Amino acid sequence: MEDEQSIRDILVELFEVDGTVTRSAGTLDEALSALAAEPYHLVVTDIRLGGKRDGGLQVMAAAGILAPDAAVVALTAYPDESNRHASLRLGATHFLEKPVALATIAELAARHGVPSAIYPVVSDPTLAEAEDRTDQRIATDA
Numbered sequence: 001m002e003d004e005q006s007i008r009d010i011l012v013e014l015f016e017v018d019g020t021v022t023r024s025a026g027t028l029d030e031a032l033s034a035l036a037a038e039p040y041h042l043v044v045t046d047i048r049l050g051g052k053r054d055g056g057l058q059v060m061a062a063a064g065i066l067a068p069d070a071a072v073v074a075l076t077a078y079p080d081e082s083n084r085h086a087s088l089r090l091g092a093t094h095f096l097e098k099p100v101a102l103a104t105i106a107e108l109a110a111r112h113g114v115p116s117a118i119y120p121v122v123s124d125p126t127l128a129e130a131e132d133r134t135d136q137r138i139a140t141d142a
Contacts, residue, residue: 002025014105042070043072
């Protein structure tokens with residue numbers, strides 16, 4: 001979930017690989033609708049989604065309820081401790097400062113069994129069950 005179109009497009013391209021269904025959102029309302037519509041394995045969200053200081057935090061709170069098994073990656077250009085603590089408290093599995101390398105996001109996704117253009121095959125043996133999934137769902141808010 002990301003309000004910057006160029007970043008959102010890059011993230012969608014990163015995760016549009018065989019076996020995944022990728023959905024993006026540019027506003028808080030779109031993000032909440034996407035989360036309510038179907039379960040996801042990975043949520044990538046900008047903390048200040050839609051220019052709101054807590055937009056991404058609201059996405060994380062919703063993801064905790066609507067997609068409790070999803071890995072949540074929080075992205076921010078404002079990596080202060082209050083954002084970090086709030087993100088982790090709301091269930092973010094990763095808190096990353098922008099700009100962040102796509103390879104970093106792809107590696108974190110792979111650790112959670114989600115393939116990408118960089119890691120199209122998840123080879124970690126602890127993720128064997130995730131590799132067998134044929135319908136990975138990814139929400140990119142960032």
